[in-house]
Amino acid sequence: xxxxxxxxxxxxxxxxxxxxxxxxxxxxxxxxxxxxxxxxxxxxxxxxxxxxxxxxxxxxxxxxxxxxxxxxxxxxxxxxxxxxxxxxxxxxxxxxxxxxxxxxxxxxxxxxxxxxxxxxxxxxxxxxxxxxxxxxxxxxxxxxxxxxxxx
Amino acid sequence: xxxxxxxxxxxxxxxxxxxxxxxxxxxxxxxxxxxxxxxxxxxxxxxxxxxxxxxxxxxxxxxxxxxxxxxxxxxxxxxxxxxxxxxxxxxxxxxxxxxxxxxxxxxxxxxxxxxxxxxxxxxxxxxxxxxxxxxxxxxxxxxxxxxxxxxxxxxxx
Numbered sequence: 212x213x214x215x216x217x218x219x220x221x222x223x224x225x226x227x228x229x230x231x232x233x234x235x236x237x238x239x240x241x242x243x244x245x246x247x248x249x250x251x252x253x254x255x256x257x258x259x260x261x262x263x264x265x266x267x268x269x270x271x272x273x274x275x276x277x278x279x280x281x282x283x284x285x286x287x288x289x290x291x292x293x294x295x296x297x298x299x300x301x302x303x304x305x306x307x308x309x310x311x312x313x314x315x316x317x318x319x320x321x322x323x324x325x326x327x328x329x330x331x332x333x334x335x336x337x338x339x340x341x342x343x344x345x346x347x348x349x350x351x352x353x354x355x356x357x358x359x360x361x362x
Numbered sequence: 363x364x365x366x367x368x369x370x371x372x373x374x375x376x377x378x379x380x381x382x383x384x385x386x387x388x389x390x391x392x393x394x395x396x397x398x399x400x401x402x403x404x405x406x407x408x409x410x411x412x413x414x415x416x417x418x419x420x421x422x423x424x425x426x427x428x429x430x431x432x433x434x435x436x437x438x439x440x441x442x443x444x445x446x447x448x449x450x451x452x453x454x455x456x457x458x459x460x461x462x463x464x465x466x467x468x469x470x471x472x473x474x475x476x477x478x479x480x481x482x483x484x485x486x487x488x489x490x491x492x493x494x495x496x497x498x499x500x501x502x503x504x505x506x507x508x509x510x511x512x513x514x515x516x517x518x519x
Contacts, residue, residue, distance in 0.1 A: 229376045236380050243387040250394035257401045261408055268412075323416070324423050342405055344412055349419040352426035354433055355491020 259303040260334035260342040263315055267297070267332050268346035271317070276328040276348050281317060294318045299334075312336070326350045407474065411503065414473040418481055418501075421454045421469060425483070428453055429495035439487040446485055466499070476506045 267281065274280030278295045282288060287307045288297040298311035313336050320329040326349060333343035428449055436442035443465050451458040456469030465485040470478045482500035486493060
């Protein structure tokens with residue numbers, strides 16, 4: 212009877228110890244999974260922000276240096292002359308103000324030369340910047356612009 | 363014998379489950395980290411391209427200024443092209459070639475260690491005030507040959 216009780220207590224001890232180790236490992240594993248999930252979310256966010264900023268940069272380059280082309284493409288954007296605010300939903304698709312989760316701002320920066328316009332494009336979630344880049348647009352020189360047309 | 367049948371089994375089972383869980387978590391984290399690194403690399407590459415593009419535009423501005431001065435001083439297209447073929451490649455560290463009556467200037471702007479932006483211009487002698495001094499024939503991101511040297515995929519990094 213005594214031997215049986217000893218064996219049972221060892222078995223119980225084993226179970227308790229196993230549960231304890233399992234719990235510790237489970238906590239560590241959960242933390243790792245949470246970290247992986249957070250990293251994946253950040254990756255998706257960064258990737259979409261980069262794509263979004265590059266798209267806006269391409270539209271800007273194709274335009275005339277003003278925000279007109281961008282305003283045509285992003286209809287729900289807000290233009291404050293120096294700054295264009297584009298509202299993006301959780302899939303980084305342009306949407307109306309209020310339905311947005313992210314914002315993309317396009318700010319006119321100081322031109323590098325008289326023919327080279329520059330804008331700063333940045334994607335934000337609230338106050339934190341996800342990705343920011345600069346886009347340039349160059350207007351080639353023509354003799355006519357300088358008033359020296361040669362026949 | 364019957365009395366000891368359950369003894370140790372739970373430990374073996376749990377060890378197996380824990381190894382599986384730990385492996386799964388480690389793999390999930392490694393994949394997430396490598397994805398994030400790749401995204402960062404894409405973002406850095408995009409930044410590098412923007413810088414290269416800015417440098418290319420600055421080079422174009424220099425070429426424009428030089429061609430404008432040439433256009434002012436040269437009396438005819440022949441002398442314009444003759445001086446341009448010497449001066450423009452020097453200005454942009456590029457090369458000049460005449461191909462099917464087209465005066466082509468090519469220059470490269472480095473983007474990263476194994477990528478560069480290749481720009482090819484066809485020079486013009488402007489006939490009207492609205493004509494530009496060149497047409498951009500090529501604006502291409504080119505992978506250097508060194509970049510293709512059997513670089514393995516770092517799956518386990």
